[in-house]
Amino acid sequence: MLLENDAFLTELTKLFLKGKTTGSVTMTMKRYDGRLKPKPRSGNLPEPNEYKCLVRASLGTKKLTTVINHKDVTKFQMAYGNLLKANMDGLKKKDKKAARGRKKAKATQ
């Protein structure tokens, strides 16, 4: 499903929530030259003057896609980064006690 940048982010948040119980959320990012037709067999296409970024996300059979234009990249990149940080919260937190113990051990060595 091809979405606008903002809609993609909202749907991705939903995807993350759905993936809390089971399954993997996969995100793929790729450079995209903006072509909508296959590459011609002969002759080269002129170089695009601006590249885009294609972002895909999936959970099970649900798939999301969006294309980011150069002018929107700063905004999207920040929102996307925050979204990742907010939603990837199931990982192990740094064990402060262990870190302190290690430091102490180093100091006494």
Place this chain on the structure above:
Amino acid sequence: MTYFTSWEEFAKAAERLYLADSLKCRFVTKYRHCDGKLSVKVTDDKVCLQYRTEHAQDVKKLEKLTGHLMRHMASKEK
């Protein structure tokens, strides 16, 4: 290809691979909340670089690399 053990090395190699042929390279992030695992893969279908982690402190580094590459992907540079 085996997993990288250090994020720094992985990030450096990933960037190099991407810059070698930016249109062929894809960047895949997989997150499993139920197992608390995160894996990142960068490949051009010839070379494949992977990194996996269970630690929350790697998310910040991932965000930085993702943002960096995303900015380059949607730019005018070659």
